Amino acid sequence: MIELRKMSMDDLSIFKKWLYEPHVAKWYEHPADWIYEIEKQDSEYNWIHHFIVEHEGRPIGFCQYYACKDSDELWEGYTELGGSYSIDYMIGENDYIHKGYGRQIVLDLVKKITLHSDAKRIVVQPDEDNKASCGVLLSCGFVLDTEKNIYVKEV
Template sequence: MIRLRKMEQTDLPVFKKWLYTPHVAKWYHDPLDWIDEVEEQDGAFCWIHHFIVEHEGQPIGFCQYYACDDSDELWGGYTALGGSYSIDYMIGEAGFLRKGFGKLVVADLIDRISLHSDAKRIVVQPEPENKASCGLLLSCGFAFDTEKEIYVKLLP
């Protein structure tokens, strides 16, 4: 139903469009930082795995994952535990919202991360007001760490 493919520089125009779309801009602050990261995905940000989400060959969204050890984010102590990964995701095309595509994207990312021999958990911290994302994570098997306000999924 969906396909995640490696993001290419030719995807930048649609990615930029999505970042400035109201339903995305509400949660993806500092679009220029996101654009810089994607432009440098083969350089300074080569440790992040960037993807375009396609449905029937049409780009509808973006997602990424990375090992927390490679970032400068502490993740409430989860990074220090080792084996922690994080994800980001968006459905950029408004016509594809609330149709189950987000759940498919997160499930695919979980599968990809699970293939890494060091992967023990996935940690995500959407804004509490982003009820759709918070509910999505719970529906994908994440638990909410109330002390650290982070969603965590332990991997087998």
């Protein structure tokens, strides 16, 4: 139903549009930082795998994943365990929110991560007020580590 394709610089304009949509801007603070990351995806941020989510050839969202060890994030000790990955995702097009596409995006990202031989877990920390994202993660088999307020899925 959806396809994750590698993001290119041609996608930057639609990505920028999505970042300023009210339903995205609420959770994706500091849009200039996200734009800079995409602009540098082939150099400074080449350790992050960026994708455009398409439905029947139409771009509807964005997602990414990365090995936690490559970032400067400690993930409350999960990075130290090794084999930890994290994800980010959004549905940019209003017509596609609350229709199950978020779940499909997360499941597709999980499949991509499991192809890495070192992958042991995926850790995600959405804003606790983002009930839709928290629900998506739970529906995809993530468990909330209540001590650390991080959703975890062993792979």
